[in-house]
Amino acid sequence: MISRRRILIGGGVAAAAAAGGAAISISGMGSMGEYDAASQALRAPLPNVPATRDIIRYATLAANGHNTQPWRFRISDGRIAIAPDFSKRTPVVDPDDHHLWASIGCAAENMSIAAAAHGRVGETRFDPAGEGAVIFDYVDATPIASPLYGAIPKRQSVRSEYSGAAVPIAGLQALAAAASIPGVDAVILTDRKALAQVRDLVIAGNTAQMNDPAFVQELKQWLRFNPRAAIRAGDGLFSACSGNPVLPDWIAPVLFGMAFTASAENAKYAKHLETSSGVAVFSGAKDDHDHWILAGRAAQRFQLQATAEGLKTAFVNQPAEVPSLRTELAALAGLPGRRPDIVLRFGYGPELPYSMRRAPVIDEVE
Ligand SMILES: Cc1cc2nc3c(=O)[nH]c(=O)nc-3n(C[C@H](O)[C@H](O)[C@H](O)COP(=O)(O)O)c2cc1C
DSSP states (O other): BOOOOHHHHHHHHHHHHHTTOHHHHHHHOHHHHHHHHHHTTTTTOOOOOOOHHHHHHTTTSOOOGGOOOOOEEEEETTTEEEEEEEOOOOTTTOOOOOHHHHHHHHHHHHHHHHHHTEEEEEEEEEETTTTEEEEEEEEEEOOOOOOHEEEEEEEEBOOEEEEOOOOOOOHHHHHHHHBBBBTTTEEOOOHHHHHHHHHHHHHHHHHHTTTHHHHHHHHHEEEEEEEHHHHOOSSEGGGGGGGGOOOOOOHHHHHHHHHHOOOHHHHHHHHHHHHHHHEEEESSSSSSSHHHHHHHHHHHHHHHHHHHHTTTEEEEOOOSHHHHHHHHHHHTOOOOTTTTEEEEEEEOOBBBBOOOOOOOOOOEEE
């Protein structure tokens, strides 16, 4: 059940701010009903015999940095390739395109799980020399059922407080098993002392990022403040998906600037970590494109398994993004000397509105 309370409060803020004649802009925001219909249509179940484009739709439901969807697809006989779309880079937060490649890994994992569930079974590999892409080669075979498949349209990043309840051991073991991929370590931390250390690193990272005007400027480009803007763009970070108010475009930058402060964000992150059941740190054995993709695949599998168990997840990547914090995070995860790729928190939390996707670029090769 999606809570509307904060959204309604948001509408109130907007209405108050608009006193004096901006009713047209408010009515131009679109409705959450419209938004939910659009975001759920993207997540409609696949037909029994899906077209390759249907499988690609499920691939695009993967987590991806700032929801830029930095991918292009190419279909040929028995093959789907995912190539990077460098026009969707986020060079400030992700100067070496690490997250871009990890996002492609997340999409590749959704794709191979969805294809296998419908009898297209194959291997996913990185092909830097050829198409500079991730290649999924498949053959027709017996469908592979998996709880991860059913979780693809239900997974979402939930940036809210969680309940703080512990996950049963069997659940943690299932999370670890799902995330187990050769070439990637997934370390699950549930000890409160370790979680407090992660919290402090997230706050240090967030403070550094919020004090960087270029980071804030880049983030703003991907923020969508109302249903209409989010539907129209089909990408970016919609405020309601993070439990924040919806606002008309004309006032959003002003109100956002007032509310989006380092201290307010840090207080929020502290609560988020304190109410999480645990944190998972993903780190590839090597610091290269191949392993960034693998880390994305492992993280996507982790999120899907969590979703299947009724858990919510959210990225708290700041200590992996700010280079000076990586050494401490790696040591905390018991992986000294390694680059931490992805940090996810997990726990029991609410459902929030689902994020949008653009129609992907798909090339068909005869
Ligand atoms: C490599 C990577 C890094 C991410 N980093 C963050 C982050 O630091 N903070 C955050 O809130 N979300 C982060 N995200 C989550 C994306 O914003 C999210 O997946 C996207 O907006 C789509 O929303 P969804 O996950 O609900 O489908 C990251 C995702 C990926 C794949």
